[in-house]
Amino acid sequence: MHAIRLHAFGPAENLTYEEVEAPVPGPGQVRIAVAAAGVHLLDAALRMGHTGPFPAPAELPTVPGREVAGTVDALGEGTDASWLGRRVVAHLGMAPGGYAEKAVVDATKLHALADHVGEAEAVAMIGTGRTTLGILQFAELGPESVAVVPAAAGGIGTLLVQYAKNAGATVIGLAGGPEKVARVAENGADLAVDYKLPDWPDQVRAFLGSRTATVVFDSVGGDTARAAVDLLGKGGLHLVFGWSSGGIADGEPLTFTEEELAAKGITSESVLGPVMLQKAGGDVRNLELAALAAATAGTLRPAVHPFPLRNAAEAHRALESRGTIGKVVLIP
Template sequence: MRAIRLHAFGPAENLVHETLDDPTPGPGEVRIAVAAAGVHLLDTALRAGQEGGPAPLPELPTVPGREVAGTVDALGPGTDPSWLGRPVVAHLGMVPGGYAELAVTSADRLHPLPDGLDPAQAVAMIGTGRTTMGVLLCAALTADDLAIIPAAAGGIGSLLVQYGRHVGATVIGLAGGPAKVARARELGADLALDYTDANWPALARRYLDERGAPGATIVFDSVGGAPARAAVDLLARGGRHLVFGWSSGAPLTLPDAELAERGLTSETVLGPPMLARVGGINPLRTLETAALAEAAAGRLVPTVHRFPLAEAAAAHRALETRGTMGKVVLEP
């Protein structure tokens, strides 16, 4: 099979497209002929050798990638034979191997590919979508909310904008550059602004004043840094700051004195806080199922930025330089 392999931590150019032996599924496992493989910002951090994140550095050499969709083409011993030949999508968990023509995983991780959902869209929902569903569970967004969503044209941000429109909330979407701003507007943002324009906070404040709103009620913060700080400054008293990433390099931490003075709450919702809210034996699978159902129903349509498998290095560079819109997907 053809696959992307990393032999040494470092820049995107260290991702090599090469030929490897076909993997063989073990007991209770399946092999998937991959039609789409997800690329996550975490993949770029692991490739660069950054320690201290939510996943340990892999042993080298490694085939990166943890999100795949395709067709089951081989079964391991004891695996339910009904999976053979079925279109599926799966999150591989902490075991990489997705950037390849063939990937092996436990049958317990499989979801049937919903009718009408192409593999790239399914890949977007199995990882990015499940995180979005968890964030939304923590947010409990309603029609009474006025939400600010930085990175509104990104994988999670684009889904949050759509959900906000679905429930009737007012959405201010922030994105970098004219094309991304236009995309946020297409997705349903009531106001779409370019956060690289220093004047965007004043434009947002004017919009709030015209609506007679004292401020936003919630900031969905996956960016951190200066954009998040400016967004939080637009929160009304009693507003909420939900943190689920910091693509700028550092999370925004609000001083206790500011939280008390303005009546704000600030919560990092990734990991245990999110899973505790979901509950159950397998909360991640619960979120995956919910995300796929939303996409199958057409309520959340993932934006997908596609690259050929052989161009994984280009995909990583584009993701790291904010040159993508939506979920980045590799297609063998």
């Protein structure tokens, strides 16, 4: 089979397309013939040797990637035989191996796919979708809500816009460049704005009139997030789940002192990690099930940006330069 391997930490060019032996499932495991594999900004950080929610690989070479969907083509000892031949999606967790034509995973991590849900969409929902629903645990959205979504053309941003619109909220979507802004508008945002334009906050204020924002979903940090927070009214909520504006390795989340929060009359909360898991009942699978159910019902429709598996390095470069729309997916 073919896989993408990383032999040394560094730039995207270090990801190489190679022929390797197919993995063999162990007891309680299955092997998936991969139809789609997810790519995450975290993958790029790990590629460079940085740590985060997941540790950098202890040994090289390694096959990156932790989100896969496809068809079960082999079973390990003791695995339920009913999985063989079924279309599934799984998050591999701490063990990488997704950027490949075949991947092995514990059967306990599998989710069966409905016939009308594609593998690329399922990959988007098993990672990006579960994170989106984890974030939304911290925000009660309704017709009185005004939600500001920076990076609204990204994988999470696309789903946040849809969810907020389904809840009846007014949605302000921010994106960089005309193409992304157009996609955000097509996705249902009440106002889509190019944050690269210096007057974008004035455009939002003119649109809202006497209203103010009630929640900012902040995955970018930096000046864009600070300007978005300035749109919040008293009682507003700033939810932090990323800081991509500062780069993969060097970015920092936008934070405020208690005095600043009191002066603004807002709340700021980081929602990643243990606090999100605790909200989900201590089991990330609860979020996976909810995300896939939303995709199956059609209430959430992920946007995907596909690349051939052999072009994983190109996919990483595009993601790092913000040249993608939606969830980046590799297709073997």
